[in-house]
Amino acid sequence: MSFREERAAERKLNIIRTAARLFSEKGYHEATVEDIAKELKYTKGSIYYYIQSKQDLLFECHDLAMNMLMASIDKIKESGLAPDLMLKEVIKGHVEIMVGELNLINVSLASDFLLQDEYAEIIVKKRDLYEESIKKIIVEGIKQGIFKPVPEKMVIFLIMGAINWISRWFSEKGPLSKEEIAQFYADYLLAPLMLKQ
Amino acid sequence: MSFREERAAERKLNIIRTAARLFSEKGYHEATVEDIAKELKYTKGSIYYYIQSKQDLLFECHDLAMNMLMASIDKIKESGLAPDLMLKEVIKGHVEIMVGELNLINVSLASDFLLQDEYAEIIVKKRDLYEESIKKIIVEGIKQGIFKPVPEKMVIFLIMGAINWISRWFSEKGPLSKEEIAQFYADYLLAPLMLKQ
DNA sequence: ATAAAATTTGACCCTTGGGTATAATTTTAA
């Protein structure tokens, strides 16, 4: 990548993060392209030099969010931990990414149905991969006699739902640190799955 | 209420339920007033004879959804059950309302930030009341030595999140009945709270 | 039957906002 392209990419990332913040704060439709441009001292005209469309921006937010989650779980999969510890790490990782990248995750949770089909396809594929990884951990745990035999899919939905909801109430100014939340959620959500403790 | 007013109210309820379905399927901004009108064989002009504004419609969806949840929990509060059984009933009730009124709940979950301040105030107040009722049950359970001492607020958020997420994946055509889901969620989410079983 | 009230219609207004075109300006390279 040339110096020029690199700088353009850097600027685009900047735009995406700003878009994520505004989408998250005001909602996709309520945040205008001009809002995003102004925030970064662009004009509406000039910001289009870097982006293709507003929808493109939304997609990039989703993609960035999913890539972070994927990177986290891929690393954990290689750790060789036992299924229960592995699942705990996944939960903690998910919580920490969520809280650390609140805007991005917020956008990707609050506006998935706004993605156009071609874009949605890509994102759904990644999300499915992510959930598939979790499923494998649970199935392995059941096989090893560490977890109770449960309907994996429902458990995944239950856990994901609990965690994803954090983006609705978490505030930087609140009394809870992301580590505390991560620990609590991991313990609470793993307990009913364990065969014996 | 006169015969006339009664019929108008009935029609408005019809409009609200249709709006809920379209808002839920397509999203608030993507569903136009004309879409809603057409669905019921009105024209855009004539539907405005029954509604004040699109925002008004959104509010009514929220209000209806919250009223159902409130009615459910109020009934349970009067049952005199022990805290653990009471909480279980609340969870089951919430799940069943959610699944039974998917559209309404979906709207109220996916678009709370679209409500204008005056409307939002009313809804937030009801939601706070609802959560306050749950909190009381948990606190009582801790006091009676049935529940572990936990940070109630976080537990409420965790439980609510898990349940509310159901609206994202549940389908009438799926293999799971609402009773099965309700039972599973109630068991899973209550277990980590119990001191002994 | 008929006047009054209720309901419906369809044309219209008007703002918002995504996106574009073109020209101006700045940066880069030779």
Add this chain to the structure above:
DNA sequence: TTAAAATTATACCCAAGGGTCAAATTTTAT
């Protein structure tokens, strides 16, 4: 230093959609 490439600014286009209004139609009550 100057021509080309990259970047930015301004003005503009246009469709969508919420909402209104006056007139037409239907329903109801006497």
